[in-house]
Amino acid sequence: MKNMSRNGRKGSSVSRIGVYAEKMASDRVYRLRWTATFLLVAVASLLLAGTWWVRDGRSSFRIDSPSPRTFYAHSRMRIVDEKATRALREQRMSDIGGVLVRDRRFPEEVRSKLASIERGEYRAVLPESLAGILESLPEISARRIATVSSRVAISMLSSPTAEGSPAETIWKGLEASDLSIPEQNLAFQIIDHVMERAMVMDPEVTSEVRALAASEIEPVERVLAVGDVIVREGETVSDELALILRAQGYPELSFPWKTLAFVVLGVVLWASWMWWYSVRREFNFDPLEWGFIITILIAGWVAMFASAFLGENGLGVISLAGWAYLGLPGSFAFHLVLWGGIIGSVIALGSSTVDLMLSVFASVITASMGYILMRKITSRLDLVRKMFLLGFFLAFAAFFIGWGLYLPSDRSILVTQTVSSFAWVVVTLVALPLWERFFDILTPIRLVDLTHPSHPLLKRLQIETPGTYHHSLMVGTLAEAAAEKLKMNPLLVKAGASFHDVGKLRRPQFFVENQQTGHNPHDELAPTLSALIIISHVREGLETARQYGIPKKIRVFIKEHHGTTCLHYFYKKALSLDPDLPMEQFCYPGDRPRSRESAVLMLADSVEAAVRAAASAITDSRELEELVKEVIDTKIAESQLSDVPLTLQDLTRIKTAFLETLKHAYHTRKIAPIGTAEVARATMEASG
Numbered sequence: 093m094k095n096m097s098r099n100g101r102k103g104s105s106v107s108r109i110g111v112y113a114e115k116m117a118s119d120r121v122y123r124l125r126w127t128a129t130f131l132l133v134a135v136a137s138l139l140l141a142g143t144w145w146v147r148d149g150r151s152s153f154r155i156d157s158p159s160p161r162t163f164y165a166h167s168r169m170r171i172v173d174e175k176a177t178r179a180l181r182e183q184r185m186s187d188i189g190g191v192l193v194r195d196r197r198f199p200e201e202v203r204s205k206l207a208s209i210e211r212g213e214y215r216a217v218l219p220e221s222l223a224g225i226l227e228s229l230p231e232i233s234a235r236r237i238a239t240v241s242s243r244v245a246i247s248m249l250s251s252p253t254a255e256g257s258p259a260e261t262i263w264k265g266l267e268a269s270d271l272s273i274p275e276q277n278l279a280f281q282i283i284d285h286v287m288e289r290a291m292v293m294d295p296e297v298t299s300e301v302r303a304l305a306a307s308e309i310e311p312v313e314r315v316l317a318v319g320d321v322i323v324r325e326g327e328t329v330s331d332e333l334a335l336i337l338r339a340q341g342y343p344e345l346s347f348p349w350k351t352l353a354f355v356v357l358g359v360v361l362w363a364s365w366m367w368w369y370s371v372r373r374e375f376n377f378d379p380l381e382w383g384f385i386i387t388i389l390i391a392g393w394v395a396m397f398a399s400a401f402l403g404e405n406g407l408g409v410i411s412l413a414g415w416a417y418l419g420l421p422g423s424f425a426f427h428l429v430l431w432g433g434i435i436g437s438v439i440a441l442g443s444s445t446v447d448l449m450l451s452v453f454a455s456v457i458t459a460s461m462g463y464i465l466m467r468k469i470t471s472r473l474d475l476v477r478k479m480f481l482l483g484f485f486l487a488f489a490a491f492f493i494g495w496g497l498y499l500p501s502d503r504s505i506l507v508t509q510t511v512s513s514f515a516w517v518v519v520t521l522v523a524l525p526l527w528e529r530f531f532d533i534l535t536p537i538r539l540v541d542l543t544h545p546s547h548p549l550l551k552r553l554q555i556e557t558p559g560t561y562h563h564s565l566m567v568g569t570l571a572e573a574a575a576e577k578l579k580m581n582p583l584l585v586k587a588g589a590s591f592h593d594v595g596k597l598r599r600p601q602f603f604v605e606n607q608q609t610g611h612n613p614h615d616e617l618a619p620t621l622s623a624l625i626i627i628s629h630v631r632e633g634l635e636t637a638r639q640y641g642i643p644k645k646i647r648v649f650i651k652e653h654h655g656t657t658c659l660h661y662f663y664k665k666a667l668s669l670d671p672d673l674p675m676e677q678f679c680y681p682g683d684r685p686r687s688r689e690s691a692v693l694m695l696a697d698s699v700e701a702a703v704r705a706a707a708s709a710i711t712d713s714r715e716l717e718e719l720v721k722e723v724i725d726t727k728i729a730e731s732q733l734s735d736v737p738l739t740l741q742d743l744t745r746i747k748t749a750f751l752e753t754l755k756h757a758y759h760t761r762k763i764a765p766i767g768t769a770e771v772a773r774a775t776m777e778a779s780g
């Protein structure tokens with residue numbers, strides 16, 4: 093009721109400011125979201141181009157260009173030796189001099205000339221010199237030469253196509269006759285003269301016959317053994333060589349535009365999905381945390397790029413997993429490692445199908461194993477042990493998958509992979525404090541350090557305000573038990589409990605747990621001043637925590653642990669002196685708890701104070717249960733938990749956890765009796 097009247101008084105100007113602030117915040121969030129997506133797309137594209145340049149740009153071949161390096165055969169293959177085949181075919185074609193065909197215009201003229209020669213009328217047909225030689229020979233010899241010449245010429249007329257030149261055909265016919273060599277010479281000159289116009293070489297038929305002869309030559313095959321040179325550096329890459337290189341798995345030089353489009357679209361869709369997931373699960377990451385997420389993602393991709401360059405496919409994903417699981421909620425980290433790892437694999441190994449597959453396997457295994465191993469880290473040693481276990485498991489899985497797929501795998505590869513993954517684990521652990529420092533990230537290790545009694549601020553609490561220190565320890569135990577039940581981060585709640593009342597260091601004696609002498613300074617103060625001092629411990633706590641470098645996420649517990657509750661005992665006391673006093677003066681400024689962790693701490697703080705105040709009145713567990721229930725119900729009635737998504741089931745679990753812890757505590761310690769209910773209330777409020 094009080095809260096409602098306070099809010100109502102501020103009226104419509106408050107709601108206008110609220111709407112404006114909300115719009116500003118949503119604009120900022122929108123800008124942040126698209127800036128982050130653009131940054132991721134830019135880095136992914138750059139890394140993809142880098143991968144292409146490093147892996148393919150300087151070593152891939154291009155048709156009709158000099159080869160950038162000597163390419164060797166990876167596997168045995170049978171290839172056609174085009175060069176040798178071509179040489180053999182050319183040889184065969186050149187063997188065919190030309191194809192003679194009968195010129196249809198002249199056969200009758202040739203026949204009549206041949207008839208004249210056979211009749212001995214040499215001078216009518218042959219040139220004078222040739223006719224003279226024939227006439228000078230004995231009659232019988234001249235007749236035999238004329239007859240053979242006529243026969244050979246007629247056979248050439250009747251079968252015009254033949255291999256070789258016309259001269260070769262004539263010589264073949266003459267060699268088969270019984271003429272002597274000089275007679276064959278004379279006969280050749282006679283035929284040559286007579287046939288001069290009767291036989292012509294047909295280029296078309298010649299080329300057809302040559303092509304037919306060439307096609308009869310079988311291609312020359314040779315076997316390419318592993319390690320044989322396919323093409324030497326500087327040698328021009330022909331179409332045939334390109335075919336062999338492709339068959340051997342060598343990439344051709346061409347920018348992977350399709351992969352780039354896939355990566356850009358994949359990153360945009362995935363980033364949007366991750367954003368939606370974080371809103372749906374109410375992780376409420378602030379800009380610094382988004383900065384951390386983007387940074388480890390980019391650093392993880394660079395690690396994967398480097399590991400691909402070193403030949404250890406996908407091992408770089410260990411770093412992304414380590415940082416994500418140590419700095420982010422488990423389910424968000426799982427999605428970040430899984431999909432971030434798969435996109436990283438495409439970026440770093442897109443050109444090689446087998447390597448890409450191995451890297452994707454590595455991402456899936458790391459995301460799953462990381463989720464199982466890294467959920468609960470209890471100490472620095474525990475972290476180191478689990479990180480190395482993750483590294484070894486990944487190295488072994490990579491080796492086993494390679495072995496199963498018949499890839500080169502022997503014991504030395506297992507050793508190399510293990511050493512490499514351990515190296516990535518070291519990189520991860522070294523970078524961790526940097527992330528903690530730059531992004532104020534709360535890793536389990538940082539939380540362990542913060543809650544250790546040797547922390548300087550906790551040491552001050554122990555010495556200067558032992559009552560408050562003890563109260564903080566008890567609140568921590570209660571809150572931790574409830575956090576365990578609600579599957580929240582118990583270390584975070586415990587750290588919040590440790591520091592929630594550090595504001596009491598300024599004036600410890602004004603808080604009841606530190607009044608060991610029995611003297612209560614509030615007895616001598618006006619109730620308004622008492623309230624002011626008590627309420628100030630929140631603001632002073634925030635100042636002290638900032639001075640000691642306590643992380644923002646822990647400082648939130650200090651700010652919210654009293655919400656906007658009011659000091660009713662002091663208000664009532666003040667009203668008896670001045671009936672017109674406003675209530676605001678006796679209420680904490682807030683904020684009300686905005687996270688489940690903060691709500692649990694508020695309840696644990698109030699329960700601890702109430703139980704301590706009413707300790708003497710509690711005689712059995714039922715009364716204890718009633719008291720715890722009353723404290724929780726009061727907080728709900730005062731709307732202190734209305735900004736937190738706690739279900740009734742959650743509240744029941746919190747109550748159960750508190751009761752179990754308190755019953756154990758009651759068996760081990762005895763709390764001094766306090767007195768009447770009114771005094772108990774005063775004690776509880778003065779506990780802060």
Ligand SMILES: [Fe+2]
Pocket residue numbers: 563567592593697779780
């Ligand atoms: Fe407290």
Ligand SMILES: [Fe+2]
Pocket residue numbers: 592593629653654779780
């Ligand atoms: Fe407090």
